[in-house]
Amino acid sequence: MTSHNFLTVRRLRVHLVAIAAASALVLTGCNSGSDPGATDTTSPSAVQTPSPSATPTPTATPAYVPASASGRAQNVPVPVLPEVAKKKTKEGLEAFVGYWYATLSYAYETGDTEPLESASGPACGSCAKVKTEVTEWHSDGRWMAGGKMHVEGVHSDFIETGTAEYQAVVQVYQDTTDYYLADATLKGSVPRQPAIGDIVIAGFGASGWKANTVEHLVK
Secondary structure (H helix, E strand, O other), X not given: OOOOHHHOHHHOOOOOOOOOOOOOOEEOOOOOOOXXXXXXXXXXXXXXXXXXXXXXXXXXXXXXXXXXXXXXXXXXXXXXXXXXXXXXXXXXXXXXXXXXXXXXXHHHHHOOOHXXXXXXXXXXXXXXXXXXXXXXXOOOOOEEEEOOEEEEEEEOOOOEEEOOEEEEEEEEEEOOEEEEOOOOOEEEXXXXXXXXXXXXXXXXXXXXXXXXXXXXXXX
């Protein structure tokens, strides 16, 4: 268990009124006197006052609870791919890289690697490694606390380095990660390290951007 350890160089290949529309039903009744000497009287219209419609009670969003010694994280927001990250542009690549690290954080916190897998290509060795690590540790009632990834900056010159592949340099660090057993025993802890430089090589295809390589710049 090492901070940001899925990128260990030896194992890497290169890193979401009531409309109260009450219809008034107006009932009008007119009584006209038939006696010429009598004064005509008209009954006032009987108006049925509409009952106010009930306004639906908004559904409260469950509160996010980070993982701690008391238990695993709850109601963790699922990362959302920005619209710009769906485009084959410099800005799109940089936004995608930030999103990729958000899915990595989500995986550490929840044990759910599906968003990370969806954002990663089949040849991404480091992506597969983190999936294995996260899935194994979050099994049998165990969990992780912390481990959130913080992207301080992303830059790409947007020069093709392979067939429809482009690279970006990332400055990133990971929060302290605590590993808990099912009985809440703290098995180990990896402290936060200073921000490091990563390189991400991503390809763009029919399904958008995918991370093909993620590795540390410094070996």
